[in-house]
Amino acid sequence: MSDVAKDKRAGAPAVRAGIALGITVASTVAAIFLFGSAAYDLVKAVHVIAVIAWMAGMLYLPRLFVYHADSKPGSEQSETFKVMEFRLMTIIMNPAMIVAWVLGLWLAWEAGFFSSGWFHAKLALVVAMSAAHGILSAAMRRFAEDRNEKSSRYWRMMNEVPTVLMFGIVILVIVKPF
Ligand code: HEM
Secondary structure (H helix, E strand, O other), rough: OHHHHHHHHHHHHHHHHHHHOOOHHHHHHHHHHHHHHHHHHHHHHHHHHHHHHHHHHHHHHHHHHHHHOOOOOOOOOHHHHHHHHHHHHHHHHHHHHHHHHHHHHHHHHHHOHHHHHEEEHHHHHHHHHHHHHHHHHHHHHHHOOOOOOOHHHHHHHHHHHHHHHHHHHHHHHOOOOO
């Protein structure tokens, strides 16, 4: 049985990710109850940490696909990529995306940004980032079943999508141009 199959059967990465997610959300909720609005900066810090973890995966996973697309199905190399991709998605990217969303929406509600133009634009780009996450997640499942049909060139181009979105999101939230 492959490492991915063993991981899936035991549910190990999902359990570890669930525990990490639970601890993060529970400690943030505790900080909000204890410090009220004063928790804003702390929550923002955790939001940025989650975003960094999410972006690390969004930039690295398509890079793994570039090499995976060129490796022979069934080879040791291909099986290693499957384990790396599955763990990156389930342990890092999925929990990090959820934490970034939950805390980001709380920050926006707390600070009253829902009526700001820059926030609407940021939200649109973050929805696009989440859609890209969904596309990568579906591709990971196809790679796991040796059903990828896209070339390494395609994945090289896909690698640029999260990069471009990230530039826009960070500029919007820091400069708040409108
Ligand atoms: C997932 C949905 C997201 C929501 C709802 C959201 C919302 C927010 C809000 C309301 C703030 C506080 C802004 C302020 O206090 O001035 C914030 C901060 C920040 N967000 Fe997000 N965000 C999300 C995802 C992201 C992503 C994907 C990135 C980067 C790629 C990002 C980067 C940042 C940064 C760098 C800050 C700190 C800005 C500062 O302190 O000036 N966020 N976010």
